[in-house]
Amino acid sequence: xxxxxxxxxxxxxxxxxxxxxxxxxxxxxxxxxxxxxxxxxxxxxxxxxxxxxxxxxxxxxxxxxxxxxxxxxxxxxxxxxxxxxxxxxxxxxxxxxxxxxxxxxxxxxxxxxxxxxxxxxxxxxxxxxxxxxxxxxxxxxxxxxxxxxxxxxxxxxxxxxxxxxxxxxxxxxxxxxxxxxxxxxxxxxxxxxxxxxxxxxxxxxxxxxxxxxxxxxxxxxxxxxxxxxxxxxxxxxxxxxxxxxxxxxxxxxxxxxxxxxxxxxxxxxxxxxxxxxxxxxxxxxxxxxxxxxxxxxxxxxxxxxxxxxxxxxxxxxxxxxxxxxxxxxxxxxxxxxxxxxxxxxxxxxxxxxxxxxxxxxxxxxxxxxxxxxxxxxxxxxxxxxxxxxxxxxxxxxxxxxxxxxxxx
Numbered sequence: 319x320x321x322x323x324x325x326x327x328x329x330x331x332x333x334x335x336x337x338x339x340x341x342x343x344x345x346x347x348x349x350x351x352x353x354x355x356x357x358x359x360x361x362x363x364x365x366x367x368x369x370x371x372x373x374x375x376x377x378x379x380x381x382x383x384x385x386x387x388x389x390x391x392x393x394x395x396x397x398x399x400x401x402x403x404x405x406x407x408x409x410x411x412x413x414x415x416x417x418x419x420x421x422x423x424x425x426x427x428x429x430x431x432x433x434x435x436x437x438x439x440x441x442x443x444x445x446x447x448x449x450x451x452x453x454x455x456x457x458x459x460x461x462x463x464x465x466x467x468x469x470x471x472x473x474x475x476x477x478x479x480x481x482x483x484x485x486x487x488x489x490x491x492x493x494x495x496x497x498x499x500x501x502x503x504x505x506x507x508x509x510x511x512x513x514x515x516x517x518x519x520x521x522x523x524x525x526x527x528x529x530x531x532x533x534x535x536x537x538x539x540x541x542x543x544x545x546x547x548x549x550x551x552x553x554x555x556x557x558x559x560x561x562x563x564x565x566x567x568x569x570x571x572x573x574x575x576x577x578x579x580x581x582x583x584x585x586x587x588x589x590x591x592x593x594x595x596x597x598x599x600x601x602x603x604x605x606x607x608x609x610x611x612x613x614x615x616x617x618x619x620x621x622x623x624x625x626x627x628x629x630x631x632x633x634x635x636x637x638x639x640x641x642x643x644x645x646x647x648x649x650x651x652x653x654x655x656x657x658x659x660x661x662x663x664x665x666x667x668x669x670x671x672x673x674x675x676x677x678x679x680x681x682x683x684x685x686x687x688x689x690x691x692x693x694x695x696x697x698x699x700x701x702x703x704x705x706x707x708x709x710x711x712x713x714x715x716x717x718x719x720x721x722x723x724x725x726x
Contacts (some may be wrong), residue, residue: 319644319710324351324360330644331362332707338522342368347376349532350388355381357608361645363615364707365654371533374614377648378605383536384544384551386514388598388611393509393551395501395596395626396616397651398566399636401588402495406488406721412580420486420581424683424722425574427484431565432476433685434726441471442564446556456549456658459542463512463550466505470557473503473562479726480659481693484569486681486722493588495718496569497634499627500556502597509554509610513537513547539609555597562592591636593617593624595651601648610646617644618649618712626712628653628701630693630723631680635705636716649711653698662697663689670694681698681722693725 322329322344324334329347333339343366350360350372357379366375371387378388414421432438447470450457457464477484477500502509517535520543521528528534537544570587577585598611615626622639626649627634629696641647657665668687671694675682684690691697705714 324348326354326355327351328359329362331366332364332645332711333362333366334707338369339366343373344558346373349529349534350376350378353380353528353534355383355536357381357606358604361648363645363648363650364588364704365614365650365652366590367405367655369613372611372613375650375654376572376613377610377615377646379601379608379610379646380536381606382540382619383538383607384547384598384609385534385536385611386510386517386547386611387533387535389510389551390596390613391507391510392501392596393506393554394594395499395506396558396562396592396594397497397499397627398562398590398592399495399497399572399625400566400590401489401493402573402588403588404494404583405492406494407492408583409577409581414580417716418681419576420722423486423572423576424681424724425720426576427569427724428683428685430568430572431484432726433724437472437476442474444474444560446474446553446560447471450553457553460512460546460550463508466508470505473505474557474561475568476503476561477565477724477726478503482726483693484565485630485720486726487634487718488721489716489718496566496573497625497718498562498565498569500558500562500565502554503561505557506554506596509550513543514548516543551598555594558594559592566590589623589708591623591625601646603641603643610648612648614651615648616651617647618645619647623715624712625650626650626652626701626705629695629698630700630725631675631678631720632695633701634718634720635701635714636718637712638715639712640710642711645711650704650706653701653704655697656699657697659692662694663691665693666691666696678720683722683724690725
């Protein structure tokens with residue numbers, strides 16, 4: 319970790335040196351450090367890269383305000399994980415008559431979990447949105463957002479696209495595990511865009527000193543707009559959590575069907591983890607109650623279990639937090655991109671990525687293959703280097719390798 323002095327606050331960066339960070343990412347960090355309500359410093363995790371307004375892999379603590387773009391458009395984006403008692407060696411070489419057992423499982427997950435822009439064709443049970451309707455007084459002032467309460471019934475249990483995934487993985491002891499990455503779908507983006515627009519209008523009215531070009535317009539948490547944003551943000555967080563929960567249930571049902579039918583083995587599940595990496599939370603740090611914004615970062619309180627994925631065909635980690643106060647008890651949320659999606663498409667061919675996955679024995683479930691290079695493992699930083707750079711933030715407790723992946 320090294321430190322750069324900002325105009326008002328320092329910037330702490332969990333990388334080897336300044337050469338390891340994009341100039342545009344560093345510029346965004348300086349914008350954050352110039353904000354008058356930053357508590358202590360800006361923290362950048364080792365997977366940091368340029369985002370919208372605030373770097374992805376960035377953590378800030380603010381005094382009395384909340385910044386929609388410092389949470390991001392996919393509010394509640396995060397990870398879920400479950401382990402099993404099944405050894406991959408017991409199922410890897412089993413055929414089904416239509417390919418391998420792993421191919422059958424991956425294909426069935428792809429059929430049962432809507433991906434990309436797909437939603438369910440009929441409304442699904444969603445306790446988060448049902449509760450919101452019963453607490454409508456929290457939300458009814460924002461009439462433009464009320465349609466999301468109904469829309470959530472069609473989106474819950476859906477994966478989305480981009481870097482979202484469902485992976486079958488093998489841990490170092492040979493056990494089959496499931497990891498998935500998704501968030502609040504369209505709801506989070508709608509909420510972020512709506513309240514960022516409100517914040518821009520409020521900041522202009524208040525003649526705020528925060529440059530609007532920074533895309534860091536803020537809302538005081540005790541203002542009507544700030545209170546409403548927190549209500550909607552928490553709703554999106556709860557929806558994202560339930561969304562991942564529902565997908566895990568679907569994947570479990572697929573595993574039980576295929577493994578039971580073709581092996582006779584009885585599947586049991588070990589620890590389950592479900593955590594956000596795009597959110598703001600009211601926490602106490604350095605003797606002050608503040609709003610900690612984690613945008614592409616996870617909570618790493620002392621003893622807390624969390625998930626840090628790599629990239630498809632690479633490694634991922636289950637980690638335990640060390641409670642490092644300098645990072646506001648946070649760590650990276652993944653490997654971090656080396657190439658933008660467009661840059662990855664230019665640098666790597668579809669054939670190259672598919673051949674790489676085949677060479678590793680990874681089963682790919684994806685309807686359209688033409689954009690697969692966006693998520694190539696070569697488009698991301700090396701996850702083991704990222705882990706080395708944050709050895710004072712988390713300790714690995716489980717290392718996992720991709721054996722099958724479903725992408726939007």
